[in-house]
Amino acid sequence: MRISSIQAFNNGVTGIQRNYSNVTRTQEQISTGKKILTPADDPVASARLLQLSQEKAQYEQYSSNITAAKNSLTQEESILNSVGNVLQRVREIAVQAGDAAQDKTDKAALAKELAEREDELLNLLNSRNARGEYLFSGNLGKNVPFILDPATGEYAYLGDEGQREIQIASSTYLPINDNGKVLFEDVINANRVTTSKTPSASTASISLGLVEDKLAYDSTFPDATLTATDGFGIRFTSPTAYEVFDLAAPAVVLSSGSVDADATTSDVIRYAGVRVSIDGLPATGDSFAVNRNPAVEKRGMLNVVADLRRSLEQAQDSPQGGLVVRDNVAVALTNLDAVLGQVLQGRGEIGARLNVLESTESFNEDVSLINTAVQSDLQDLDYAEALSRLSFESVILEAAQQSYVKIAGLSLFDQL
Numbered sequence: 001m002r003i004s005s006i007q008a009f010n011n012g013v014t015g016i017q018r019n020y021s022n023v024t025r026t027q028e029q030i031s032t033g034k035k036i037l038t039p040a041d042d043p044v045a046s047a048r049l050l051q052l053s054q055e056k057a058q059y060e061q062y063s064s065n066i067t068a069a070k071n072s073l074t075q076e077e078s079i080l081n082s083v084g085n086v087l088q089r090v091r092e093i094a095v096q097a098g099d100a101a102q103d104k105t106d107k108a109a110l111a112k113e114l115a116e117r118e119d120e121l122l123n124l125l126n127s128r129n130a131r132g133e134y135l136f137s138g139n140l141g142k143n144v145p146f147i148l149d150p151a152t153g154e155y156a157y158l159g160d161e162g163q164r165e166i167q168i169a170s171s172t173y174l175p176i177n178d179n180g181k182v183l184f185e186d187v188i189n190a191n192r193v194t195t196s197k198t199p200s201a202s203t204a205s206i207s208l209g210l211v212e213d214k215l216a217y218d219s220t221f222p223d224a225t226l227t228a229t230d231g232f233g234i235r236f237t238s239p240t241a242y243e244v245f246d247l248a249a250p251a252v253v254l255s256s257g258s259v260d261a262d263a264t265t266s267d268v269i270r271y272a273g274v275r276v277s278i279d280g281l282p283a284t285g286d287s288f289a290v291n292r293n294p295a296v297e298k299r300g301m302l303n304v305v306a307d308l309r310r311s312l313e314q315a316q317d318s319p320q321g322g323l324v325v326r327d328n329v330a331v332a333l334t335n336l337d338a339v340l341g342q343v344l345q346g347r348g349e350i351g352a353r354l355n356v357l358e359s360t361e362s363f364n365e366d367v368s369l370i371n372t373a374v375q376s377d378l379q380d381l382d383y384a385e386a387l388s389r390l391s392f393e394s395v396i397l398e399a400a401q402q403s404y405v406k407i408a409g410l411s412l413f414d415q416l
Contacts, residue, residue: 135177234290
């Protein structure tokens with residue numbers, strides 16, 4: 001077999017270049033600490049590494065979202081705690097106002113404190129988060145959730161009924177706020193009925209209606225539309241005996257009972273979950289009506305406090321004035337208890353969400369650790385193997401270089 005000189009030279013150079021390339025590649029692997037330098041080195045592993053890198057970025061974003069959610073929910077829980085404390089003080093004021101020993105001046109002083117507490121509650125309900133968004137405005141983070149209408153003296157909610165959510169895992173979204181309508185506006189009003197007396201010469205009067213038993217009330221007044229006879233009546237057949245009748249069919253007697261003959265005491269009558277008090281001494285033929293009022297089925301927290309404040313501001317040192325304050329205090333106490341229940345429920349839901357964040361964060365960290373281990377297995381270099389391979393490839397390169405020198409020195413002219 002004949003091998004030309006040029007072929008021998010080319011073979012020698014090619015071998016040296018190949019061995020030099022192997023040494024250079026191994027040196028680069030050692031310097032970078034990675035065994036895959038280009039996708040061509042291992043296409044399957046490279047594709048998997050790209051996927052793991054994308055998942056790593058996702059879990060880093062989830063971690064950031066979890067931190068933001070924790071901050072938002074912790075802030076909301078702190079605000080609700082403050083709201084609860086203020087409401088407890090408002091309730092104490094209501095109890096004090098119900099004391100018959102309080103005169104007009106005392107009630108005016110309590111009304112001033114209520115005004116301060118009312119402003120405090122308004123500021124708490126209009127709190128912002130770290131991004132400057134209102135916490136309790138639902139999805140409308142730039143809208144002030146609660147405002148006072150100077151014309152009516154009523155508070156209005158300007159947010160929506162949504163919740164802002166944030167993604168904390170591949171298929172998990174968590175609400176990071178609560179809308180003020182659910183927390184502070186959708187509170188069942190204890191005084192969701194109207195009471196009236198058919199004019200007569202007697203001194204008897206009827207108090208505000210107070211719904212004590214929601215189940216009994218809802219089963220008696222199931223209709224959503226208001227009708228003139230959507231209620232019941234109370235008529236006295238004697239100064240001490242009464243009948244409860246259906247306003248739609250006055251001849252139908254639903255219940256009956258009796259009251260005492262002492263005009264200085266209040267007599268309580270209960271029917272269909274509603275409690276009313278008859279004050280004074282009724283006369284035979286006196287008639288009272290209790291009607292459902294869908295327009296006031298719910299009463300917001302701020303308006304509950306404002307109603308009590310106005311009642312104390314307008315209090316009069318008279319028997320009738322005392323009855324008005326008594327009725328308004330009874331309504332306020334019941335509604336305040338309902339509001340406090342809503343606030344406590346909201347705090348409970350926040351606690352549940354914080355627990356979800358903790359467990360999800362732990363799960364995400366575990367997945368991230370597994371992904372990091374897989375990435376390391378796919379791309380990290382085994383230095384002991386690489387250094388051994390470099391030594392071996394260096395020996396091969398030196399041998400190739402030395403053999404090339406010897407082959408390059410051969411010539412037929414040396415034999416002539």
